[in-house]
Amino acid sequence: MHELLAVEGKLYPSSSKTHITYQFHIPTPLPSLQIDFQYAPKKSEDKSGSRRLIEQSIEQYVHPSMQAAYMDKWEQYMPLQNLLTISVDDPSEFRGSAHRHPEKQSYLLATSSASPGFIPGAILEGIWRITISVHCVVTPDCNYLLRVTEGEQHL
Amino acid sequence: MKWHPFELHTHTPHSDGTHTLLEMCKQAKELGLSGIALTDHNTVSGLIDSDEVTKETGVAIIPGMEWTTFYGHMLTLGAPYCEWRDLGPADIGKGIERVHQKGGIVGIAHPYSMGSPICTGCHWEYEITDWNQIDYIEVWHETMPSLRNHNAQAFRLWTDLLNQGFRIAATAGRDWHRSDNDKNLAAYTYLGIEDSEPLSALSVVDAISRGRLCISMGPLLLFKILSDQRAYGIGEVIGRTGEERKRALTINVSLQQANIPERQWIATEAHSVIIESNQGELCRGPLSGEDFQFSETIEADNLLWVRARLYGLQEGLLATLAFTNPIYLESH
Incomplete structure (x- = not known):
């Protein structure tokens, strides 16, 4: 299986609300593209740190007259989780995204079909981009792995 | 429509x-x-x-x-x-x-x-x-x-x-x-x-x-405003001159029941229509008759918008059951 891109990286809470885009070249049209993505940890185990973040959120997002009632029930928002999602752009247009929670994900894009979230179409030669949208990192750090390979089968 | x-x-x-x-x-x-x-x-x-x-x-x-x-x-x-x-x-x-x-x-x-x-x-x-x-x-x-x-x-x-x-x-x-x-x-x-x-x-x-x-939450709540021999529906704009602005408006509200069994609260439970606007509440009253009608004439100046809201019991709780988007008013 020919590897087109393999990267790993480390994120911190300050990485929240950033995008990381990897750009790579496909020299000749392919039957399909395989994308494997994973990150860890998923959930925060730090109870007191989580409580602090939840209380900050309540102060920021809940109407002042209601905050006390929400503070009493802060634990309903546990556990806090990291959320990273990926999206794909081919040389000319957007090819879909996977906005969902699992921390280990595998996708296949091909001419006549694609994994849910992605748009089927030719895997053309040219510059492709995969974007990791870092919606939220709540753990002290978070490691991700992204690997793109030439898919073996036609779907 | x-x-x-x-x-x-x-x-x-x-x-x-x-x-x-x-x-x-x-x-x-x-x-x-x-x-x-x-x-x-x-x-x-x-x-x-x-x-x-x-x-x-x-x-x-x-x-x-x-x-x-x-x-x-x-x-x-x-x-x-x-x-x-x-x-x-x-x-x-x-x-x-x-x-x-x-x-x-x-x-x-x-x-x-x-x-x-x-x-x-x-x-x-x-x-x-x-x-x-x-x-x-x-x-x-x-x-x-x-x-x-x-x-x-x-x-x-x-x-x-x-x-x-x-x-x-x-x-x-x-x-x-x-x-x-x-x-x-x-x-x-x-x-x-x-x-x-x-x-x-x-x-x-x-x-x-x-x-x-x-x-x-179920029934279709509609209303019209009669102004100068014309009926205006939800979303429409009533344009009035300075003089006309003071004239009374007639509001007609109607309600059609949803044909979904669990959505027919209005048939059995208390409900009323509230007409509200940028001037606050203009009037309220019960829907009456077999075809659930409500009608009222209002005199209000400086109206920018008017909407109808249906208020009543929903699963035993008193709440808003429905509301319309506004009919708008402007003077020229």
């Missing part, structure tokens, strides 16, 4: 929903919905099945997307994918322009939901410099919407904007992720569409843009 019940905020496994488009539309049909808008998070790939699903279920599917960004969630209808990943918290105007240029409309989803890290980007934090760009606000979110705290704030935001003279539509959205037997009921967004028009992205976008909407 025909009024079609729609569900305007839905997800499938193409983002984080668990029901397929077919499963959802089958349940939509059972709920009596004429159509749904597919608004998966950040993708439009789910639309690939829409023709087939509409053929099988008869439920119209309107293309949409929920921009699931870091600073807010924004619903789009009637536009293809438009880019959002390059926008900062002060750039939403640029993003909205992209959707409008493609013929679509935008709505703020659940503006007062909890934000990050509890629900990433769910609380609206974009800076809006021109509210005229916003086509609609999802003021009723999730099931049992009139009982939810975050919707009270959204409803107030919408009302404040109407008071400032903006003409923005209000919608309901179940944010539908799974087809289960949830006892908690969702609201319908009824859209007023001309009899001759098919249910399409074009006619749905047009109905929302023109403010022809009624949001309801």
Whole structure:
């Protein structure tokens, strides 16, 4: 299986609300593209740190007259989780995204079909981009792995 | 004009929903919905099945997307994918322009939901410099919407904007992720569409843009204002000269029961109609007669907008059961 891109990286809470885009070249049209993505940890185990973040959120997002009632029930928002999602752009247009929670994900894009979230179409030669949208990192750090390979089968 | 019940905020496994488009539309049909808008998070790939699903279920599917960004969630209808990943918290105007240029409309989803890290980007934090760009606000979110705290704030935001003279539509959205037997009921967004028009992205976008909407837990609440021998319906604008502005207006409200068994509260339980405006409440009273009518003549100056609200018992709780979008007034 020919590897087109393999990267790993480390994120911190300050990485929240950033995008990381990897750009790579496909020299000749392919039957399909395989994308494997994973990150860890998923959930925060730090109870007191989580409580602090939840209380900050309540102060920021809940109407002042209601905050006390929400503070009493802060634990309903546990556990806090990291959320990273990926999206794909081919040389000319957007090819879909996977906005969902699992921390280990595998996708296949091909001419006549694609994994849910992605748009089927030719895997053309040219510059492709995969974007990791870092919606939220709540753990002290978070490691991700992204690997793109030439898919073996036609779907 | 025909009024079609729609569900305007839905997800499938193409983002984080668990029901397929077919499963959802089958349940939509059972709920009596004429159509749904597919608004998966950040993708439009789910639309690939829409023709087939509409053929099988008869439920119209309107293309949409929920921009699931870091600073807010924004619903789009009637536009293809438009880019959002390059926008900062002060750039939403640029993003909205992209959707409008493609013929679509935008709505703020659940503006007062909890934000990050509890629900990433769910609380609206974009800076809006021109509210005229916003086509609609999802003021009723999730099931049992009139009982939810975050919707009270959204409803107030919408009302404040109407008071400032903006003409923005209000919608309901179940944010539908799974087809289960949830006892908690969702609201319908009824859209007023001309009899001759098919249910399409074009006619749905047009109905929302023109403010022809009624949001309801079941029955269809409609009203008209009679002014100078003409009847004006929801979403319309009554233009009056300085002199005419002082003349009394007659308001006629009607209610049609939903034909869904569990949605027929009005047949048995207490209810009343409240007519409200930028001048506050104008009048209220019971619906009477077999065809549930309410009529009142009002004398009020400086009216910018008027809407009807149905208030009554819902599962034993006193709450708003339905409200219309406004009829607007302007003087020239």
